[in-house]
Amino acid sequence: MWGRALFARRRLSLVVVLLLTLLVPLAARPGSAAAARNQFFPQTGHNITDPFLRFYEQSGGLTLFGLPLTEAFNEGALTIQYFERARLEWHTNYPVGRQIEIGQVGRELAATRVDEAPFRRLAVPTGVGTFFPETGHSLRGGFADYWRANGDLTVFGYPLSEEFAETLPGATPLTVQYFERARLELPTPSRVGLGLLGAQSFRQRAYPLALLAPASALPAPTPRALTIPVLEYHDVGFGVGTYQVTLPAFRAQLDWLQANGYTAVTLTDVYAYMFEGGDLPPKPVVITFDDGRASQWNAVQELNARGMKGVFFILGGGNALSDGQVRQIIAQGHEIESHTMSHPQLSRLSDAQLVYELVRSKQLLEAKYGVPIRYLAYPYGDYDNRVINATIAAGYDGALAAWGGGSWTPQKRWQEPRIIITGFATIGEFAGLVRGATR
Numbered sequence: 001m002w003g004r005a006l007f008a009r010r011r012l013s014l015v016v017v018l019l020l021t022l023l024v025p026l027a028a029r030p031g032s033a034a035a036a037r038n039q040f041f042p043q044t045g046h047n048i049t050d051p052f053l054r055f056y057e058q059s060g061g062l063t064l065f066g067l068p069l070t071e072a073f074n075e076g077a078l079t080i081q082y083f084e085r086a087r088l089e090w091h092t093n094y095p096v097g098r099q100i101e102i103g104q105v106g107r108e109l110a111a112t113r114v115d116e117a118p119f120r121r122l123a124v125p126t127g128v129g130t131f132f133p134e135t136g137h138s139l140r141g142g143f144a145d146y147w148r149a150n151g152d153l154t155v156f157g158y159p160l161s162e163e164f165a166e167t168l169p170g171a172t173p174l175t176v177q178y179f180e181r182a183r184l185e186l187p188t189p190s191r192v193g194l195g196l197l198g199a200q201s202f203r204q205r206a207y208p209l210a211l212l213a214p215a216s217a218l219p220a221p222t223p224r225a226l227t228i229p230v231l232e233y234h235d236v237g238f239g240v241g242t243y244q245v246t247l248p249a250f251r252a253q254l255d256w257l258q259a260n261g262y263t264a265v266t267l268t269d270v271y272a273y274m275f276e277g278g279d280l281p282p283k284p285v286v287i288t289f290d291d292g293r294a295s296q297w298n299a300v301q302e303l304n305a306r307g308m309k310g311v312f313f314i315l316g317g318g319n320a321l322s323d324g325q326v327r328q329i330i331a332q333g334h335e336i337e338s339h340t341m342s343h344p345q346l347s348r349l350s351d352a353q354l355v356y357e358l359v360r361s362k363q364l365l366e367a368k369y370g371v372p373i374r375y376l377a378y379p380y381g382d383y384d385n386r387v388i389n390a391t392i393a394a395g396y397d398g399a400l401a402a403w404g405g406g407s408w409t410p411q412k413r414w415q416e417p418r419i420i421i422t423g424f425a426t427i428g429e430f431a432g433l434v435r436g437a438t439r
């Protein structure tokens with residue numbers, strides 16, 4: 001979409017005028033009532049705001065992208081932000097969870113150099129390493145190790161050149177290799193790192209330099225506590241027990257919630273209220289289900305019949321609910337989140353097992369269902385400080401215990417309480433539990 005003609009000098013003034021009319025600071029966007037989560041970087045004087053901030057935090061942050069060079073700004077239908085090493089792009093027309101993309105700055109810069117020897121596409125592999133027929137280039141040695149260890153195709157894309165020696169302006173010669181979204185560099189005798197391709201792309205596209213001017217820190221919302229009933233169910237319509245609520249009882253409970261003015265919200269709504277200045281309706285309630293049990297399909301029908309949303313904590317390693325059912329649950333507006341891979345007692349696992357249960361379940365569910373997995377419910381409500389730290393490192397936004405009442409606080413972000421609803425609760429007892437956790 002951005003032709004090479006764009007970079008021609010004679011077009012520059014036109015481009016600048018065009019861009020200035022399109023540049024609308026994100027903070028000034030109408031309709032964004034709630035303050036978004038934000039982090040200010042005094043080193044360059046720029047803010048990173050959600051959803052870029054979330055992507056930045058979860059995809060490599062400072063190491064891969066560097067500092068923000070600009071605020072986020074609109075360019076046509078896209079919202080983009082420049083970083084030292086990358087350009088992030090917000091595609092609102094893409095599926096939720098995949099809307100932020102790393103711009104193909106490497107491809108844009110390589111486009112002007114296709115005739116140079118290192119960029120010429122090879123028909124057959126030469127020598128060692130992995131050959132990528134998609135682009136006709138190979139990858140080997142330290143660059144290959146770095147590429148694999150830091151996000152491979154997703155983050156860097158395919159190689160667009162071979163390794164070669166390049167002298168960049170104002171620098172000593174480097175060994176470099178270009179990729180669709182990055183340039184890997186090996187300054188001898190140092191370690192492999194990433195080139196400042198974001199900065200280079202910014203210059204190549206000849207944006208107004210005013211975009212680089214330091215901005216002031218955007219206000220970040222103050223985290224706030226709330227009292228909310230977060231109900232926890234297991235089987236619905238499969239006998240009576242601690243983990244089994246009958247269908248008539250479940251219906252009566254949903255009807256009671258509706259008759260008493262409660263609105264079922266998602267965990268994303270609640271965490272946004274706590275940390276991002278988001279709004280909640282009066283009398284919010286969260287209705288959660290653990291384990292991906294087959295009988296929860298009954299609960300889905302009852303929720304749908306009343307226009308209520310549920311949150312389903314399912315396993316990465318397989319559920320009694322079928323894939324098709326999970327997809328319908330998502331399509332019907334309910335939320336799915338992680339309950340680990342295999343439902344272990346997390347505090348008893350080795351560090352490596354812990355990473356597998358937390359990271360793999362998140363990645364696998366996101367890849368399989370195409371939605372972000374942001375929250376975790378600890379199986380058996382079992383967690384300790386090590387588990388919490390691993391949960392944070394795995395990229396979750398919050399985690400839930402299995403009991404503890406209705407007092408949610410920012411300090412308890414990784415162990416927010418729930419209220420278990422057993423099959424033995426009368427409707428009066430149910431009402432008491434819910435009222436007891438309502439502001």
Ligand SMILES: [Zn+2]
Nearest residue numbers: 290291379380
């Ligand atoms: Zn469970």
